[in-house]
Amino acid sequence: MSDAPALPIRLFGTLEAAPPPRILRAGALTAELDAGNLRHIRLAGVELIRAISFIVRDRNWGTYNPVIRDLTVQEEEDGFLLTYEATAGDAAQSLTYSARIAGKSDGSVSFEVTAQAQTAFLTNRTGFVVLHPIIGVSGRPVRVEHADGTLEDTHFPDRIDPVQPMMNLRALTHEAAPGLSVTCRMEGDVFEMEDQRNWTDASYKTYVRPLSLPWPYTLAEGERLEQAVRLSVDGTAPAAAAQAEPVVSLGDAPVGTVPPLGAGLDPAEVPALTGVPAPGLAYVICHYNPAQGHGFEDLRRMAEAASSIGAEPWLEAVIVSVTDYGAEIAALGHAVRAIGTPFRTVALSPAPDLKCTLPGSPWPPAPPPEAFFEAARKAFPGVRLAGGMFSTFTELNRKNPPTALLDLITFTTTATLHAGDDHSIMEGLESLPSMAASAAHIAGGKPFVVGPSAIGMRMNPYGEAPMSNPGNIRQAMNYNDPRHRGLLGAAWTLGFISRFADGGAAAIAMGDLAGPAGLFARPQNWPQPFFDEGGGLFPVFHVMRGLSSLNALPRLPVSHPDTVEALAARRGSGVELWLANRTGAHQAIRVPAVLDRMSTLDADSFRQAAGDADHMDHAEGALTTGRVEMGPYAVLRLRGG
Structure with a gap:
């Protein structure tokens, strides 16, 4: 193996440049300029709004990275003004837009965009997105001005809302700190809100174009959009507290135990596990899906591979048939018994549940949940039977399983569904306590387990597939995300496990063993700088091995x-x-x-x-x-x- 790679490879797994955001200032007002959008808009250090972004998405909910040109910035003591031109799209379609962003020392901000489709432009969403933070906001009051001018006093959701908590929006007013309120006014279309904690985002998202309208939709060639978001404040920000030296302290009384840790395994990964060091995992989730060409022989191969590294094999199986699901489940149970019943925990999911059904859309045909899991009980007697969603928590939150028939409730997550930047990945850890509390509520007293989860996207419930990443870049919905191979991935994994352990998860599975979110570097059809030269262990291996050694110890x-x-x-x-x-x-x-x-x-x-x-x-x-x-x-x- 060569000498140590460049620092960006060690930190992020990629050489792609990620310059720090530029800080815009107007008196006590600050905002981060990032890829033409605003983040962390603060007044005297108090966060008013998490982000204001003009977003252009494709038909699979992937977000285009805009190409920005002619950026001009004017900054004075009491205000800033910037303008730029941008293009978003790909080889098949293009949209251009002009942006104007202004901020004043009184805390007011305006972000205006005029966009035009240069070709017929197929999109699931094109327009403004506003993010409100969750810390200090969750469960707190908000005044809503609807598009027709009526006012409503309500609250930001405390438990994660499965659908839109606020709709038909024109403006939102909330208290950012005692004595300081902020009003966010949105113009140019009708907006609605979703609870982004569903997807491990640390925010409530207000977006343009209601989901009740058809999607994807086409902007005709030459069609124009004009939208704006304007912030205003009322009151005074509290004085900032003096910064003390950061301290870590430990309590004496245990708060439960460290949960068992696991990882995912796809049949294609099995050959790559020969001769790898044991990571100390408690279990391995063996994924079986006949629609992907998996056969009964793969069940034996995966179970043996899990046992070879000292882990208990769990089965995660997709049932393809909607009408003959009972016969398919029975045949799977027979195949498992034929290889000695190696799976003491079995999770099953109907294939239709791998895809999202957005609020207001009709549910696709699927097996009746009660009958489905009654058939599973007959086919797999004596096992711990798990149900829920193999995709994101969002789908579990929108379609609760029949918990009375189950022993475990399961779901997975991804850190890059809405954004692909480093900051959003780490910031999303803030959403996990709310997700754990909401999962426990759905489980109704039954244990819940998480994973396999990773920074990258395991499967795409919202489109055909996750984003392939031959360029080894940062982007939303990455299948093979470079940060997983860097120190950022190791730090994120520790945070993910610690927060779900605090939230009461009965078991936590991370990524996979030798795939895009693996522990061991193996030849892949995407770039792995440094590791392509000689294999090795990703930093996350050491986190998983170390935390696995704490299994069942008092936390x-x-x-x-x-x-x-x-x-x-x-x-x-x-x-x-x-x-x-x-x-x-x-x-x-x-x-x-x-x-x-x-x-x-x-x-x-x-x-x-x-x-x-x-x-x-x-x-x-x-x-x-x-x-x-x-x-x-x-x-x-x-x-x-």
């Missing part, structure tokens, strides 16, 4: 700054704490004095870790200062007690 509460992710457990008479830097900036953090040994997985140790399955043990050294230094997206294991 300790951790208080920590929001710039890190953390999970702690009591191991014998000692304590083990895992920390991840969820940012791209260096951090110094004070940790409990009882922790006196530390292992580091960071950019400096990336190459060594890629070739050493026991890196976290070999890298362990003394910690004497009670203060740790963390590079971008670094992961630390600390021990003591």
